[in-house]
């Protein structure tokens with residue numbers, strides 16, 4: 001055998017195998033998406049999202065306490081209002097008594113070291129279930145949408161969110177939110193993480209169940225990106241960098257690894273997040289249940305691919321399990 005043929009000498013041992021990865025998953029790279037509802041005592045199973053629940057603010061201590069002990073560093077909050085009156089402009093989104101603002105305050109008080117991101121969108125709070133405000137003909141009315149989203153983001157930041165993360169996909173919202181934060185004196189206190197390349201994916205189904213945020217008519221194809229739209233995704237990433245995003249996100253993750261790699265090249269000086277979304281999580285779980293693979297091995301394989309593509313921050317429903325697995 002020729003000298004130049006031999007690779008296997010370099011990865012015979014588990015430790016030498018680990019040296020073959022440029023970067024590995026660590027606990028601080030994980031951000032855990034959690035659902036907060038407006039029944040303060042809720043702990044409700046979500047049928048399509050294995051092992052995840054909708055939590056009420058009174059349950060946050062018992063839910064998050066054990067995870068914080070295991071090394072949880074950050075969460076991203078999604079509000080699920082079940083009791084309130086939804087309307088055309090998503091008024092409940094920043095209700096001071098609503099689930100998101102209450103949860104921000106509660107988590108800051110209970111766990112002062114936890115980094116709190118708040119998802120910013122209107123679909124969970126609008127009567128029509130779309131992510132922005134609409135014209136009479138049902139199309140997106142961009143200007144007032146962006147204004148309203150900025151207002152919501154600023155109110156989350158005022159309540160104590162360390163990060164606001166717009167997932168609505170309205171044009172111009174990053175700039176408007178950044179301006180709003182600066183004008184509120186919070187420009188240097190709150191991170192803006194933009195869902196920059198968010199695709200109109202089939203993989204959001206369990207989330208929409210969990211959050212009750214499916215649109216009541218139509219779909220989101222006029223604001224979320226077309227799955228084959230690589231060029232649009234690249235433009236969206238560059239646009240959001242120019243508009244002042246502090247963190248760029250790609251969503252979903254596993255079917256969009258090329259976009260993660262593009263983002264790493266287009267925004268090399270920004271943290272790069274990817275969201276292993278509800279449908280990806282459910283798929284990985286379902287495959288394991290069907291005996292296709294071992295859950296833990298597949299979960300690591302999926303996030304290793306995201307890290308290899310360039311992600312530095314991973315939003316994942318597997319976070320509680322990774323906290324255990326990383327200790328083993």
Ligand SMILES: NCc1[nH]cc(CCC(=O)O)c1CC(=O)O
Nearest residue numbers: 121167168203204207277278279
């Ligand atoms: N703006 C809503 C929103 N924010 C995060 C997700 C998806 C997250 C997931 O599937 O885990 C969605 C779904 C959607 O756009 O319909």
Ligand SMILES: [Zn+2]
Nearest residue numbers: 121122123131
């Ligand atoms: Zn939305």
Ligand SMILES: [Zn+2]
Nearest residue numbers: 119120121167
């Ligand atoms: Zn959202």
